Amino acid sequence: xxxxLSQEQLDFAASIDACLTDTGPKGLAELGVxxxxxxxxxxxxGAEPIDLVVAFDQLGYHAVPGPWVDxxxxxxxxxxxxxxxxVAAGETLASIVYRPHVPYALDADNAEAKLFVDGDDxxxxxxxxxxxxVDKARRLFEAEPxxxxxxxxxxxxxxxxxxxxxxxxxxxxxxxxLDNSVAYAKQRKQYGREIGQYQAIKHLLADVxxxxxxxxxxxxxxxxxxxxxxxxxxxxxxxxAAYSAARTGLQVHGAIGYTAEHPLGARLTKARALxxxxxxxxxxxxxVLESL
Amino acid sequence: MDLDLDAATIAFRDEARDWLRSNLPxxxxxxxxxxxxxxxxxxxxxxxxxxxxxxxSWPSEFGGRDASLLEWVLFEEEYxxxxxxxxxxxxxxxxxxxxxxxxxxxxxxxxxxxxxxxSEEVWAQAWSEPEAGSDIAALRSTATRTEGGxxxxxxxxxxSRAAFADHAFGLFRSDPASTRHKGLTYFMADLxxxxxxxxxxxxxxxxxxxxEIFFDDVFVSDVDVIGAVGEGWxxxxxxxxxxxxxxxxxxxxxxxxxxxxxxxxxxxxxxxxFADRVADAWIGARAYQLYTFGTVTRLAEGGQLGPESxxxxxxxxxxxxxxxxxALDLLGPESxxxxxxxxxxxxxxxxxxxxxxxIQRTTVAERLLGLPRGDR
Ligand SMILES: Cc1cc2nc3c(=O)[nH]c(=O)nc-3n(C[C@H](O)[C@H](O)[C@H](O)COP(=O)(O)OP(=O)(O)OC[C@H]3O[C@@H](n4cnc5c(N)ncnc54)[C@H](O)[C@@H]3O)c2cc1C
Numbered sequence: 001x002x003x004x005l006s007q008e009q010l011d012f013a014a015s016i017d018a019c020l021t022d023t024g025p026k027g028l029a030e031l032g033v034x035x036x037x038x039x040x041x042x043x044x045x046g047a048e049p050i051d052l053v054v055a056f057d058q059l060g061y062h063a064v065p066g067p068w069v070d071x072x073x074x075x076x077x078x079x080x081x082x083x084x085x086x087v088a089a090g091e092t093l094a095s096i097v098y099r100p101h102v103p104y105a106l107d108a109d110n111a112e113a114k115l116f117v118d119g120d121d122x123x124x125x126x127x128x129x130x131x132x133x134v135d136k137a138r139r140l141f142e143a144e145p146x147x148x149x150x151x152x153x154x155x156x157x158x159x160x161x162x163x164x165x166x167x168x169x170x171x172x173x174x175x176x177x178l179d180n181s182v183a184y185a186k187q188r189k190q191y192g193r194e195i196g197q198y199q200a201i202k203h204l205l206a207d208v209x210x211x212x213x214x215x216x217x218x219x220x221x222x223x224x225x226x227x228x229x230x231x232x233x234x235x236x237x238x239x240x241a242a243y244s245a246a247r248t249g250l251q252v253h254g255a256i257g258y259t260a261e262h263p264l265g266a267r268l269t270k271a272r273a274l275x276x277x278x279x280x281x282x283x284x285x286x287x288v289l290e291s292l
Numbered sequence: 293m294d295l296d297l298d299a300a301t302i303a304f305r306d307e308a309r310d311w312l313r314s315n316l317p318x319x320x321x322x323x324x325x326x327x328x329x330x331x332x333x334x335x336x337x338x339x340x341x342x343x344x345x346x347x348x349s350w351p352s353e354f355g356g357r358d359a360s361l362l363e364w365v366l367f368e369e370e371y372x373x374x375x376x377x378x379x380x381x382x383x384x385x386x387x388x389x390x391x392x393x394x395x396x397x398x399x400x401x402x403x404x405x406x407x408x409x410x411s412e413e414v415w416a417q418a419w420s421e422p423e424a425g426s427d428i429a430a431l432r433s434t435a436t437r438t439e440g441g442x443x444x445x446x447x448x449x450x451x452s453r454a455a456f457a458d459h460a461f462g463l464f465r466s467d468p469a470s471t472r473h474k475g476l477t478y479f480m481a482d483l484x485x486x487x488x489x490x491x492x493x494x495x496x497x498x499x500x501x502x503x504e505i506f507f508d509d510v511f512v513s514d515v516d517v518i519g520a521v522g523e524g525w526x527x528x529x530x531x532x533x534x535x536x537x538x539x540x541x542x543x544x545x546x547x548x549x550x551x552x553x554x555x556x557x558x559x560x561x562x563x564x565x566f567a568d569r570v571a572d573a574w575i576g577a578r579a580y581q582l583y584t585f586g587t588v589t590r591l592a593e594g595g596q597l598g599p600e601s602x603x604x605x606x607x608x609x610x611x612x613x614x615x616x617x618x619a620l621d622l623l624g625p626e627s628x629x630x631x632x633x634x635x636x637x638x639x640x641x642x643x644x645x646x647x648x649x650x651i652q653r654t655t656v657a658e659r660l661l662g663l664p665r666g667d668r
Contacts, residue, residue: 100624100625101625102625103625103626104625104628104629131629132629133628133629134627134628134629134633134634134636134637135628136498138628140628140629189423190425190426190427190430191426191427191430192427193667198650200650200653200654201650247613247640250640250644251643251644251648251649251650254425254426254644254648255420255425255449255450255502255644255645258495258496258640258641258644259493259494259495259496260493260494260495260496260497260498261493261494265496268496268640269496269637272620272628272633272636273628276620276621276623276624276625276627276628277625277628280621280624280625281621282563282565282566282621282624283624286565
């Protein structure tokens with residue numbers, strides 16, 4: 001047993017981090033992020049879910065907008081098709097509806113692959129009205145299912161991968177919120193001292209790091225097994241930890257965190273949106289209990 | 293001890309209920325954090341004022357009904373239960389007005405209150421500064437003596453609705469040699485005066501819900517000083533207790549939200565999974581209502597608002613967040629595009645404004661429980 005990321009995985013994370021810091025999402029295709037789960041016969045990397053987790057943690061950290069979960073994590077499990085070559089090349093985007101867990105379609109207007117998962121059937125859908133998400137960076141559309149176009153390669157696996165990638169994004173969001181709140185607490189002064197000197201602030205942040213650190217191993221274990229129980233346990237714990245990072249982050253920042261001009265808000269609202277995407281906390285808790 | 297209302301109070305409440313029922317705007321007003329919504333809210337306030345429902349607890353000479361505190365609380369319950377629009381002038385009505393009633397001159401009351409009652413003039417609270425948030429006594433904005441008045445200089449920030457408001461009230465350092473709580477004076481200023489620049493700041497929902505205000509040699513006359521020169525801190529504390537204590541968050545708001553949550557829960561088939569949290573939200577709202585009845589009774593019998601204002605604030609700020617979180621979790625993925633998410637975002641500001649939860653806890657521990665004072 002070796003339950004920790006390999007040096008290659010750590011390097012992969014570092015290069016995504018550097019890329020997103022310097023050039024934004026454009027360079028991700030070059031690093032192979034969209035190709036991760038695409039089989040080698042379609043020019044993909046045929047990588048493991050744990051590599052997906054490494055990548056989505058970074059996407060979450062940098063709050064990268066767009067249908068990444070749909071395209072990179074879910075689509076390759078639904079199709080066995082040439083279109084995946086486009087995904088691997090970073091040219092094709094997917095928008096996927098998976099009711100009841102994913103009722104609306106993300107970025108449907110920019111997606112070449114628009115899929116509505118209906119049991120084991122795959123349908124197309126027509127995008128309707130643009131809705132206003134609590135996360136202003138998420139462009140959600142109503143979706144009207146159309147014709148059946150075929151069978152899903154593995155709809156159940158696609159769901160687990162959607163939930164897993166979303167969970168990894170939440171972990172990244174939580175880490176960013178913690179890092180930046182800690183940095184702010186060291187620098188913001190009130191009553192003549194850094195607010196990080198106040199025990200009230202220390203304890204809030206200490207609780208966040210405790211939750212995040214203990215949620216992370218559940219996420220890694222879920223990536224290794226992709227068993228429903230493990231994925232659900234991870235989603236519940238990571239989402240709770242990320243949410244506490246968001247609440248605490250806002251509280252520590254005070255009013256400055258409540259502005260659209262500060263990057264904290266976008267993380268806070270994204271965390272809220274992702275908590276209910278690909279299975280609510282209630283759904284995942286129930287799945288854990290039913291498996292015990 | 294009893295909770296029964298007398299006939300006159302019941303009649304007052306029923307009159308309010310009937311009026312609201314037949315006079316509510318027939319559609320939801322646009323957000324008062326937009327220019328359009330702000331104007332719509334002013335119109336609504338004028339309509340409320342015409343029927344003398346805008347400031348029920350004020351003396352009738354200023355547009356009120358001389359209503360008792362209890363009547364005011366009941367009016368608020370009716371107001372929220374009816375789903376009536378938010379109060380665009382709440383900082384004026386619930387913070388500046390009580391300050392003027394305790395410390396203002398008769399001239400100030402006559403000049404300011406009637407226009408406030410109709411929201412012909414909407415007021416912004418200009419307290420916070422970039423370096424003075426929780427530590428409001430660290431404020432740096434100055435007031436310098438000049439003929440017939442003062443010149444204001446400095447920067448205020450996070451001023452709710454200042455993007456559209458007409459006037460602002462806040463503290464300035466009038467004695468340059470002073471530090472902390474001393475040498476501050478409480479001023480009112482016209483936001484359209486020469487030397488004032490207002491920069492709207494978008495909040496998390498993207499709307500300009502607050503603004504920063506820059507003062508560059510802004511003249512204010514002596515008649516715009518509230519209370520004595522150099523006594524601004526004392527005057528401000530009246531306002532702060534009002535914000536935390538009673539006025540800003542009437543129990544009606546949480547009762548109405550708890551009722552809406554119960555409806556939402558029923559609409560979703562009363563799922564067992566959320567039963568405890570829904571019940572807790574309702575119990576919390578009811579507890580808050582009863583606690584307020586206690587405060588009202590004490591005040592009516594001559595009591596004062598003290599550090600228990602902080603208990604109150606801690607309680608409602610938590611309740612409001614929990615209630616909204618429950619609604620979002622109950623709605624599941626639909627919550628992402630539902631109105632409840634806007635309410636949730638607003639609830640998250642509760643533990644920050646009006647004194648953060650951390651500051652309130654310290655106040656409760658030190659002033660109510662008498663625990664030793666720590667460094668601050
Ligand atoms: C929606 C909204 C509307 C607002 N409207 C207005 C308005 O109309 N007018 C106005 O003047 N202001 C307004 N404010 C500002 C509000 O009053 C301040 O945000 C508040 O006083 C906190 O100050 P701050 O944001 O600078 O946070 P800071 O004071 O910088 O606090 C940051 C963190 O440090 C903690 N902290 C600070 N000191 C201590 C201590 N001694 N012990 C323990 N913890 C501490 C705080 O609890 C907080 O968690 C508004 C704020 C919001 C969010």
